[in-house]
Amino acid sequence: MKKIHIYIMSALLAISSFMPELAMAQQRYQVGVCDWMVLKRQKLGEFKLAHELGCDGLEMDMGGLGRRDSFDNKLRNPEMVKVFRHTADSFNIKIGAIAMSGFYGQSFAKKATYKWLIEDCLNTMEVMDVKVAFLPLGGCGNNWTDSLQLRKEIVTRLHEAGEMAKARGKVIGIDTPLDAKGNLKLLKEIGSEGIKIFYKFQTAVENGLDIVKDIKKLGKDNICAIHASNTDGVWLRNDKAIDMPEIKKTLDKMGWSGWMFVERSRDIKQVRNVKKNYGENVKYLKEIFQ
Numbered sequence: 001m002k003k004i005h006i007y008i009m010s011a012l013l014a015i016s017s018f019m020p021e022l023a024m025a026q027q028r029y030q031v032g033v034c035d036w037m038v039l040k041r042q043k044l045g046e047f048k049l050a051h052e053l054g055c056d057g058l059e060m061d062m063g064g065l066g067r068r069d070s071f072d073n074k075l076r077n078p079e080m081v082k083v084f085r086h087t088a089d090s091f092n093i094k095i096g097a098i099a100m101s102g103f104y105g106q107s108f109a110k111k112a113t114y115k116w117l118i119e120d121c122l123n124t125m126e127v128m129d130v131k132v133a134f135l136p137l138g139g140c141g142n143n144w145t146d147s148l149q150l151r152k153e154i155v156t157r158l159h160e161a162g163e164m165a166k167a168r169g170k171v172i173g174i175d176t177p178l179d180a181k182g183n184l185k186l187l188k189e190i191g192s193e194g195i196k197i198f199y200k201f202q203t204a205v206e207n208g209l210d211i212v213k214d215i216k217k218l219g220k221d222n223i224c225a226i227h228a229s230n231t232d233g234v235w236l237r238n239d240k241a242i243d244m245p246e247i248k249k250t251l252d253k254m255g256w257s258g259w260m261f262v263e264r265s266r267d268i269k270q271v272r273n274v275k276k277n278y279g280e281n282v283k284y285l286k287e288i289f290q
Contacts, residue, residue: 028257029289032057032096033278034227037263042074044084047091053279054286057094059134059261062121065102069113071120081127096259097173097198097225098125099134107140109153118161118172125170132224132259133165134198136175145178155189162192173198173224177207180217187222196224202231202264205241212243212250220256228285229265235277236265237284244288260285 032055040046041061050058063072074080088095100121108114121133137144137154144150158174165172173196176183183197197218204211215223230239237244262285266277 027056027290029251029285030056030094030096030259031228031282031285031289032059032094032259032261033282034059034061034099034101034261034263036061036099036101038274038278042072044087047087047093049274050093051091053275053282055093055282057096057259058088059097059099059259060095060128060130061099061101062117062124063102065100065106065117067106069116071100071102071117073120073124075124075127076120078127085128095128095130097132097134097261098128098130101134101136104136104138108135108137108157109140109144109150114157115160115164118164121172122165122168122170126168131170132198133170133172134175134225134227135161135172138175145176145182155186158190158195159192162190162194164194166192166194170194171196171224175200175203175227177203179207179209180214183218184222197222198225198227199223200227200263201229201242202227205230212246215247215256216250216254220251220254223256223258225259225261227263228260229262229281232264232266232271233268234265235267235280235284236262237280239265244284248288260289 033050033053035041035046035058038046038049040049042063046058046060063074065071075084098121100117111117125131125133140150140154144154161172171194175198176186178186187195187197199215199218201211204214229236230242233239236242262278262281265281270276
């Protein structure tokens with residue numbers, strides 16, 4: 001009898017040790033932060049910080065780009081990959097997406113090395129076991145939506161990038177200033193399953209869109225991940241421009257699931273307080289979505 005009791009207790013302890021991982025796996029929504037915004041771009045300290053902030057994971061950047069031809073990417077080095085993966089595992093932090101934030105300041109339509117940059121990102125996604133990438137089109141300026149020549153170039157390049165991603169079982173999510181109707185039209189023009197929308201609340205607010213109506217019209221299958229924050233000003237729980245409970249209800253009804261990352265929404269009065277700003281925003285997202 002004593003042996004049976006010991007066996008049962010051992011089994012229960014073994015099961016309980018897997019509960020955090022099981023709970024995360026069952027979550028419809030997972031919450032993380034952008035490593036470049038918490039001042040930890042491709043730094044090992046990002047995993048400890050994400051753990052302290054209560055995150056499920058991170059959106060890891062490819063590294064700075066500036067006017068260079070390639071990202072300042074440490075993860076081309078197999079030894080660095082091992083260290084990063086081990087550190088992430090040790091803090092139970094997932095990498096939910098890889099970002100090419102360098103394109104906030106560079107034009108994807110004009111960058112000569114765009115194909116190599118996409119290839120570099122896909123290679124990094126492969127070694128870090130990540131499915132989704134983020135590609136902002138902000139560096140193109142918003143005039144590409146009206147310029148037939150620029151739009152044609154962007155569409156051609158995104159089709160090529162999308163097919164590269166699709167061939168490797170990956171998805172590249174783009175951020176555009178368009179509404180749902182415009183994004184659906186753009187996706188149709190691109191014509192690749194490897195390109196979807198990385199929906200960004202800040203972009204929607206800045207362009208006067210109703211987020212709830214917009215995401216409903218866009219549809220769950222066209223949204224690969226979400227930047228669930230606004231521009232800096234107030235924390236998400238105090239932001240009247242974003243009705244987070246209503247967004248959650250809408251996403252629930254749509255059957256959408258995936259990663260939600262905090263990019264900004266810092267309190268303007270204490271904008272440099274990384275732990276306070278991101279800790280509060282992560283906490284609020286988890287209250288609403290988990």
